Amino acid sequence: MECRDDLLETAAVLDALALCHGQGSYLPRPYQESCTAVPRDVELRTDASDVADQLVHHDQQHGTSTTGDIPAGLEDGCTASERDAVRAYARREWITRQERWSGI
Template sequence: MSAHRASPDEPWPGWSTSRAAQAAYGRHLVRIGELIPVLLYSSAMERRQLAAAHTAGDQDHVDFQVNSLARECRDDLLELAAVLDALALCHGHGSYLPRPYQEDSRSPVPKDVELRTDASDVASELVSHDRQHKTSVTGDIPSALENGCTDAERDAVRAYARREWITAQERYI
């Protein structure tokens, strides 16, 4: 067992947070640090179980797993959006990749720009889900991202996901 004691300054061993992440998430950064290994492990185990059931020809179990994954979709999007947003905040503020983005191997994309873009893309998926299923807790749902979206629109979907996640955490305190 690790001797590391999680704090908002270092929620995960070796991960130092930025002031922007601390301002956005406060004491909830500790929970985000806990989510990183959980999300990775859960995703791998769910896929493994689904593949094993499929290989064994257990269609009932496959159907159950698929239905279970569909019900958990919003929670997964919400948690992943919060983790990516917090990591992006730790890398400072800046621009995003254009939408649509065309890969150009001659000019590599800076990792912080890619991370911010991924954070906004996942947050946009959450926005789409909440609009479709009317599952928003905080309301004031921004528009999902479209081709040609602005940096401000990307910031808005990240802020929405952050609000939704923090509100969900506050319910358990």
């Protein structure tokens, strides 16, 4: 569970930071390094979805979801909506965890 807690916390922080930078695109998967500069907001959203994807895979493998409705994990060629879905899942999991801890 400690691994999941770390994934959940990291996913929540990255998602919150990404939300502060608004909506937008993601880097393609798989990403090929190039000499072209990548905007920080795009990189941040991509990182947020990648960590959220790790949480999704962990919950699928260990059955540790608290909200259910686990989205499919990300694959090469995934869409922005699939990336949004794993981030939204991590957000729901975080909110549920905070509500349970605070007794709401």
